[in-house]
Amino acid sequence: MARELALRDALNEAMSEEMRRDESVFLMGEEVAAYNGAYKVSKGMLDEFGPKRVIDTPIAELGFAGIGVGAAMNGLRPIVEFMTWNFAVLAFDQIVNNAAKTLSQSAGQFKCPIVFRGPSGAAGQLAQQHSQTFESWLANVPGLKVVSCIDPADAKGLLKSAIRDDDPVCMMESELLYGYKGEVPEGEYLVPIGVAAVRREGTDVTLVSFNKMMLPTLEAAEELAKEGISAEVIDLRSIRPLDHQTIVESVKKTNRLVVVDESWPLAGVSAEVAYEIQKYAFDYLDAPVTRVNAADTSLPYAPTLVDEYMPNAAKIIKAVKEVTYVK
Amino acid sequence: MSTVTDKTKKVRKAGATKYDKEMYLKWYELMLRIRKFEERALMLYGQQKIRGFCHVYIGQEAVAAGIESAITNEDAIVTAYRQHGTALGRGVPANECMAELMGKETGVVKGKGGSMHFFDKSRRYFGGNGIVGAQIPIGTGIAFAEKYRGTQNLCVTMFGDGAARQGALHESFNMAMTWKLPVLYICENNGYAMGTSVERTSNVMELYKLGYAYDMPSETVDGMSPESVHEAVSKAAKHIREGKGPYYLEIRTYRYKGHSVSDPAKYRTKKEVEEYKEKDPVKVTERKLLSEKIATEEEVKAIKEKVKNEVEESVKFAEESNYPDPSELYTDNYVQKDYPYIMD
Numbered sequence: 001m002a003r004e005l006a007l008r009d010a011l012n013e014a015m016s017e018e019m020r021r022d023e024s025v026f027l028m029g030e031e032v033a034a035y036n037g038a039y040k041v042s043k044g045m046l047d048e049f050g051p052k053r054v055i056d057t058p059i060a061e062l063g064f065a066g067i068g069v070g071a072a073m074n075g076l077r078p079i080v081e082f083m084t085w086n087f088a089v090l091a092f093d094q095i096v097n098n099a100a101k102t103l104s105q106s107a108g109q110f111k112c113p114i115v116f117r118g119p120s121g122a123a124g125q126l127a128q129q130h131s132q133t134f135e136s137w138l139a140n141v142p143g144l145k146v147v148s149c150i151d152p153a154d155a156k157g158l159l160k161s162a163i164r165d166d167d168p169v170c171m172m173e174s175e176l177l178y179g180y181k182g183e184v185p186e187g188e189y190l191v192p193i194g195v196a197a198v199r200r201e202g203t204d205v206t207l208v209s210f211n212k213m214m215l216p217t218l219e220a221a222e223e224l225a226k227e228g229i230s231a232e233v234i235d236l237r238s239i240r241p242l243d244h245q246t247i248v249e250s251v252k253k254t255n256r257l258v259v260v261d262e263s264w265p266l267a268g269v270s271a272e273v274a275y276e277i278q279k280y281a282f283d284y285l286d287a288p289v290t291r292v293n294a295a296d297t298s299l300p301y302a303p304t305l306v307d308e309y310m311p312n313a314a315k316i317i318k319a320v321k322e323v324t325y326v327k
Numbered sequence: 328m329s330t331v332t333d334k335t336k337k338v339r340k341a342g343a344t345k346y347d348k349e350m351y352l353k354w355y356e357l358m359l360r361i362r363k364f365e366e367r368a369l370m371l372y373g374q375q376k377i378r379g380f381c382h383v384y385i386g387q388e389a390v391a392a393g394i395e396s397a398i399t400n401e402d403a404i405v406t407a408y409r410q411h412g413t414a415l416g417r418g419v420p421a422n423e424c425m426a427e428l429m430g431k432e433t434g435v436v437k438g439k440g441g442s443m444h445f446f447d448k449s450r451r452y453f454g455g456n457g458i459v460g461a462q463i464p465i466g467t468g469i470a471f472a473e474k475y476r477g478t479q480n481l482c483v484t485m486f487g488d489g490a491a492r493q494g495a496l497h498e499s500f501n502m503a504m505t506w507k508l509p510v511l512y513i514c515e516n517n518g519y520a521m522g523t524s525v526e527r528t529s530n531v532m533e534l535y536k537l538g539y540a541y542d543m544p545s546e547t548v549d550g551m552s553p554e555s556v557h558e559a560v561s562k563a564a565k566h567i568r569e570g571k572g573p574y575y576l577e578i579r580t581y582r583y584k585g586h587s588v589s590d591p592a593k594y595r596t597k598k599e600v601e602e603y604k605e606k607d608p609v610k611v612t613e614r615k616l617l618s619e620k621i622a623t624e625e626e627v628k629a630i631k632e633k634v635k636n637e638v639e640e641s642v643k644f645a646e647e648s649n650y651p652d653p654s655e656l657y658t659d660n661y662v663q664k665d666y667p668y669i670m671d
Contacts, residue, residue: 070468076503106446166662
């Protein structure tokens with residue numbers, strides 16, 4: 001039996017189920033307890049688990065991320081919520097220099113089973129500092145795993161896997177889509193980290209995306225179908241490790257690839273996907289790999305500038321027509 | 328160098344012989360082990376057998392000795408990159424430390440960490456951290472986990488005077504006090520953040536006063552005397568184990584050498600270094616052992632011989648050990664055994 005749940009409620013279920021299952025799991029972050037979460041992801045959790053396990057922190061990202069790392073090294077399984085990943089930049093020392101490196105530095109003695117989670121990506125007219133994506137930044141770092149998914153059922157299963165994972169995991173959510181609804185199965189299930197999902201099967205072109213860019217990507221596929229172009233749509237779900245096999249298999253069938261990625265273009269996720277495809281599906285390509293990224297600029301405030309900056313269905317359709325040579 | 332020499336009433340003076348012979352001999356042996364180990368490490372660095380960065384603990388030995396005698400094996404320690412002495416204090420064998428400095432597979436972290444990153448889980452040693460101040464929130468988190476599990480253990484979280492200016496310290500102090508975490512913060516104030524003296528980095532030169540901003544009990548300690556360090560750490564540990572929350576000790580010490588082996592330390596005067604050599608914790612303790620007849624000359628000689636052999640043996644052990652196999656590059660990055668590394 002499945003029911004319809006919003007992304008925020010699916011994430012809440014994932015955390016609550018894991019906290020019931022394992023006493024060493026706890027949640028900390030700004031406004032996660034008494035306020036029920038800045039975006040209500042942790043609604044009701046203080047009531048159920050109490051202040052020992054659902055902990056409001058001061059606004060001190062570096063400090064509480066580091067406290068999480070220390071607690072993880074000493075046997076607990078912290079979930080550290082960032083109000084947005086933009087603010088987590090203050091904590092990158094702890095994520096990049098410590099969480100990611102503790103196992104290597106200690107030659108396997110100290111693992112760091114921690115989940116850092118929060119929304120990534122633009123969320124309307126929030127301007128330069130509140131609109132960035134961090135998947136490619138963090139996926140660059142060996143030692144970390146990065147998942148990025150807005151499908152409520154998969155996000156729940158991925159977060160549960162992340163909490164149980166013995167390695168540090170960064171979970172990217174979406175401010176705009178916490179209310180996005182989907183069918184979520186009842187009962188216990190996990191979604192493995194590192195496996196992409198084919199959301200729509202097709203034969204003429206492969207569209208690869210993740211997080212909230214899945215919505216304009218699926219919208220574009222729908223529009224293209226009306227014009228007789230059959231698009232296969234892949235949701236990466238995990239950025240590190242990246243499931244290039246699923247993409248390669250798809251491109252061998254469609255011979256064309258468009259990557260839709262809210263990251264900036266240089267050294268972004270789309271660049272990595274394009275590399276993998278030229279390396280492992282070179283002989284199958286009938287057109288250059290093309291990508292639709294956020295603009296190579298900061299994101300300003302005015303609505304016209306936001307529209308110009310963001311990927312959308314029209315831009316994706318245009319890119320697909322380029323690689324399928326349709327005028 | 329007003330910070331180390333000033334005679335505020337807060338600075339503890341070395342007391343008379345109030346501890347038993349066994350304690351003095353233990354302190355002396357550990358301090359001598361650290362001194363001889365570090366002197367040998369410097370030589371080996373000169374011979375290029377040790378590479379990378381190498382920050383030695385010479386001059387600060389009494390801090391490690393006084394801490395270790397005042398805490399238990401169940402307590403945790405985390406510190407910065409000037410950490411060979413801290414690890415030896417925890418009981419990590421000299422063999423494993425020296426092999427690590429040479430990058431050998433028999434090192435305490437299999438040649439993967441080098442001088443800055445010794446870790447020993449079995450001895451509750453949470454490592455040497457190479458990012459100034461990064462271990463302060465980590466130590467706070469280690470303490471958080473102890474409180475979460477309801478143990479009586481504390482986490483000694485050590486850092487240098489340079490780290491006292493990092494935001495991480497202030498964020499940690501604030502949360503540790505708010506949540507009454509069992510953490511003992513120890514600033515080893517050796518007077519210099521690399522080449523920059525304490526007075527050049529802030530208007531607040533009395534580093535213990537930083538704790539006052541968070542209502543944390545804070546004191547200064549004479550770091551050239553193991554007795555003073557032991558006494559202060561014992562008192563602080565008692566306070567922490569009573570559930571009263573963190574404690575902060577600014578231990579005033581001195582490093583005789585440069586920041587790292589590549590630093591000739593020209594920012595200090597000869598006079599200053601000579602003054603401190605008079606307070607040398609190893610020499611002062613040795614003099615005390617003999618003048619106050621705590622130990623005989625034969626006993627002191629036997630310790631010297633033992634330590635010398637141990638250090639020489641560690642060099643031999645390290646030199647005869649192998650470097651890690653290149654395949655070790657792909658271990659210990661992830662706990663997940665079949666992690667799909669990108670290898671093209």
